[in-house]
Amino acid sequence: MKNQYTRSRRRFLQGLALTANGLIVPRFAQARTRAFITKPIPSTNAQIPVIGLGSSRTFNVGNDPLSLDNVAEVMHHFFKAGGKLIDSSPMYGSSQPAIGYGLKKLGRANDVFSAEKVWSWKSGMGPEQMEQSRQYWGIDSFDLMQVHNLVSWEDHLKTLFRMKQQGKIRYVGITTSHGRRHDELEGIMKTESLDFVQFSYNILDREVEEKLLPLAKQRGIAVIINRPFQRGDLIEKLKDKPLPSWAATIDCENWPQFLLKFVVSHPAVTCTIPATTQVEHVKENMMACFGPLPDAAMRIDMIEYVEKII
Amino acid sequence: MGGLTSYRLSDFILFSQTTYYRQFELYNQAIWPLHSVAILITLIVFYALWKKPAWAGRGVALCFVLSWLWVAWAFLYQRFNQIHVVADWYALGFILQAGLIAWHGVVKNHFTPLIDSRLRMKIGTGLLIIALVFYPFIAVMSGRSWMQFEMFALAPDPTALATIAIPLLYKASIALYIIPIIWIFLSAMTLFAM
Numbered sequence: 354m355k356n357q358y359t360r361s362r363r364r365f366l367q368g369l370a371l372t373a374n375g376l377i378v379p380r381f382a383q384a385r386t387r388a389f390i391t392k393p394i395p396s397t398n399a400q401i402p403v404i405g406l407g408s409s410r411t412f413n414v415g416n417d418p419l420s421l422d423n424v425a426e427v428m429h430h431f432f433k434a435g436g437k438l439i440d441s442s443p444m445y446g447s448s449q450p451a452i453g454y455g456l457k458k459l460g461r462a463n464d465v466f467s468a469e470k471v472w473s474w475k476s477g478m479g480p481e482q483m484e485q486s487r488q489y490w491g492i493d494s495f496d497l498m499q500v501h502n503l504v505s506w507e508d509h510l511k512t513l514f515r516m517k518q519q520g521k522i523r524y525v526g527i528t529t530s531h532g533r534r535h536d537e538l539e540g541i542m543k544t545e546s547l548d549f550v551q552f553s554y555n556i557l558d559r560e561v562e563e564k565l566l567p568l569a570k571q572r573g574i575a576v577i578i579n580r581p582f583q584r585g586d587l588i589e590k591l592k593d594k595p596l597p598s599w600a601a602t603i604d605c606e607n608w609p610q611f612l613l614k615f616v617v618s619h620p621a622v623t624c625t626i627p628a629t630t631q632v633e634h635v636k637e638n639m640m641a642c643f644g645p646l647p648d649a650a651m652r653i654d655m656i657e658y659v660e661k662i663i
Numbered sequence: 664m665g666g667l668t669s670y671r672l673s674d675f676i677l678f679s680q681t682t683y684y685r686q687f688e689l690y691n692q693a694i695w696p697l698h699s700v701a702i703l704i705t706l707i708v709f710y711a712l713w714k715k716p717a718w719a720g721r722g723v724a725l726c727f728v729l730s731w732l733w734v735a736w737a738f739l740y741q742r743f744n745q746i747h748v749v750a751d752w753y754a755l756g757f758i759l760q761a762g763l764i765a766w767h768g769v770v771k772n773h774f775t776p777l778i779d780s781r782l783r784m785k786i787g788t789g790l791l792i793i794a795l796v797f798y799p800f801i802a803v804m805s806g807r808s809w810m811q812f813e814m815f816a817l818a819p820d821p822t823a824l825a826t827i828a829i830p831l832l833y834k835a836s837i838a839l840y841i842i843p844i845i846w847i848f849l850s851a852m853t854l855f856a857m
Contacts, residue, residue, distance in 0.1 A: 409677055410676075410678060410679055411679065413679075413682060414678075414685075415686060415689075417689055420685065446747060447745050
């Protein structure tokens with residue numbers, strides 16, 4: 354009884370604290386509808402869907418015609434469900450030309466919110482690499498250009514801010530993943546005028562809730578979350594476990610939707626970018642763009658439930 | 664370059680297992696019927712080891728030189744490089760290994776058959792049989808498409824494995840071990856990380 358009381362009290366206080374900080378929107382304030390969920394990019398107030406599409410590993414298929422058609426099929430269902438933001442990097446092998454193939458085949462080059470990265474230790478190589486990336490995508494310009502994994506970020510950011518001023522890109526961002534170099538990223542977020550930041554966050558890896566997410570909210574920086582499924586490990590661990598009955602109240606029919614809704618319900622998160630090679634999976638993921646999001650109390654229940662069964 | 668230390672091997676394995684094995688399928692389709700040349704090279708190696716003709720050392724060395732060069736160019740650089748950001752560096756390593764074998768085995772003719780250690784002969788021959796005869800069947804045995812087979816002289820893993828047998832069968836420099844062992848380690852890590 355004591356433990357249960359302590360847990361309930363802790364949950365109440367945590368919920369209260371998050372709500373007071375403006376980090377969690379109370380459940381009653383969220384429309385319980387099947388409306389398509391978008392969030393604003395703080396620097397412009399432009400809306401983007403909370404579920405995007407990652408391309409690491411999944412779209413790196415070389416010049417295999419069958420796999421390229423499969424990438425295009427995944428992209429087709431992503432766009433059909435209302436998806437906009439696709440994220441890639443020169444580090445992801447042939448993912449960029451695969452995206453370009455899909456955009457051309459689907460005629461969607463003007464519909465995509467293109468999120469790319471510059472990844473070069475030689476800062477002078479940045480512009481050339483970004484131009485190569487643009488040609489691979491087959492688009493006029495990128496919406497968002499991010500410094501990949503903080504590599505040579507001082508020089509690359511200067512270039513990106515200049516490009517933004519010249520109208521060559523709309524937004525500037527910086528990324529990390531796997532919980533790497535958060536202290537350095539925090540410093541950059543405090544001093545640079547970033548539009549976007551990208552890092553890893555999921556129901557088990559929640560370190561960013563302490564500093565980075567509140568800081569992004571405070572500084573008006575949009576947040577893209579990578580690895581919402583721990584690169585598939587979370588799905589693998591949970592696939593044979595039962596969803597809690599109360600998951601139906603936030604329209605979650607499966608674990609991917611449960612995990613994605615947890616991530617995007619954090620008020621500082623703008624969107625997340627699960628990656629997949631499966632049409633069925635992209636359809637499932639995009640369903641997390643519909644219906645209500647969990648409130649602060651339910652988010653705590655979600656964490657406790659997953660930690661208990663995993 | 665400080666950021667480089669924050670990467671792990673799995674960060675560079677940015678392709679799925681399906682895509683990885685599909686590369687072998689596409690490669691085998693693209694180079695057909697060069698497999699008959701690989702079979703011929705395999706037969707030459709076995710003949711040289713069995714009959715020990717005067718040209719055996721240089722002949723076997725030349726077979727391995729051609730194999731490492733071909734794998735570097737046709738598989739690692741032309742094919743694997745499409746999905747792996749460091750495959751061009753791997754290709755350079757394979758070219759270096761071809762150079763080492765050429766220097767020791769062809770130029771210096773240092774591949775002298777060992778006859779004093781039956782144990783080494785048995786281990787070396789066993790490794791060669793695994794690499795040259797058994798390896799192509801692993802794809803089918805593990806439930807993959809038979810077209811995804813990996814063959815000595817055409818694919819990196821069986822070629823590296825067979826090369827490890829050389830210093831066991833011949834009085835050859837230990838330097839010939841280094842790159843094949845590094846490759847087998849990297850390949851094992853890749854298969855593990857995928």
